[in-house]
Amino acid sequence: MLRLNLDGSIPDDNPIPGSAVYSWGHRNAQGLCHGPNGLIYSSEHGQSNHDEFNIIEPNRNYGWPEVEGICDQASEASFCSENDVYEPLAEWSPCIAVNGIEYYDHPAIPEWQNAVLMSVLGGLNAQYERLSILHMSADGTAVESEDEYFSEFNQRIRDICVNPYTGAVYVAFNGTSYPGSGPNTIKEFVNEAFVSVEERTGQQFMNIYPNPVTDTSVIEVSESLIGEMVSVYDHSGRLVMQMGITSNQIEITRDMLPAGQYYVKAASDLGMLSKSIIIQ
Missing domain, CATH: 2.60.40.3080 (Immunoglobulin-like)
Structure with a gap:
């Protein structure tokens, strides 16, 4: 992962002086968002197994190509120990094709507060497509549970964003099959009972x-x-x-x-x- 200033220069506080590299050992990162307490979350595709949900920290190795998912294989143990590999908070096998993510902490949907909304394309056979709600611990460093929504649409979910005023969620659907057959649509999901700050003031x-x-x-x-x-x-x-x-x-x-x-x-x-x- 690379970290740059807006003008393209390298930040003085990057972990490797003079280098844009912030972390490494990533295979195919897809989503990136800020969480509570300055945390940075990332979603990442595995090769055939071990899609990952990570916290990104500077100067850390995330394992690829020596390690997939957590360090649970005998062949991975020494590499993980020697390189201080940062293990994912969650992983999915076979690959579900995780994608765009967004941290949700808006009062409009209280059940989703302090959660990461994660788009899921569903893998090559499109059997896992959904919006996953990853409920986080109070400090944001652990996934406590996962809920699944919108699989009934039978649509690959590509990306997600949140309206900061109303708390509405915008979901980008990418067709029914790999790599995206259409129709490509964006749907808005809103809690109509919630009165936004904008409406109040x-x-x-x-x-x-x-x-x-x-x-x-x-x-x-x-x-x-x-x-x-x-x-x-x-x-x-x-x-x-x-x-x-x-x-x-x-x-x-x-x-x-x-x-x-x-x-x-x-x-x-x-x-x-x-x-x-x-x-x-």
Whole structure:
């Protein structure tokens, strides 16, 4: 696994000085997400057996190609000991084709709080397709149980994401057979009984007009963003300008930035907003 700064440079605190390598011994990583307490989770395909769900730590060996799954074979024992191999939190044999993952901790679906939602394609014969809910321990370092959903659709599940405001779950379906026969669809699953923060406190917004900026433009924001900061980034992800939000309207002029495309971001307790802006 490689770790880079947004501008492509190598972080000073990478485990191997001057190298982008963060961890190794991975066969075919598929999903990656943040968990509680700064944890990083990854899902990974095995060759024919031993799909894995891992915690990623710096400067650690995850075994491949010498080790598949946990260190449970006599032929693997010495390698695991000598290389401090980090064993998976969970594994599946035969391969179920694990895929995209997302940590869920939203009040909209209380039964799924502190869980990792894991997409499952179902393997070559598509007999295991589902959305797996991996219920984690309080500190996030162990899988305590697994629930399975949506297998009745008979569709390979490719990826998953969560709406941070409503807690709705978006599931990407990838057809009924390998490698993806269609129809490719995205379905939204929402707890309609849940009243979101957005609905309770009013909609948050940020508008920029006119855009492109040829002389003077206005960044208009909702009341929820007053007192926060508005940040402007260039196309490489570098922060180029930052201003405090003291009213509903912020003036931006053509001479404040070189010509080009930028991304304007602002955030409050209701979440983060991002807009693109062009300076001509």
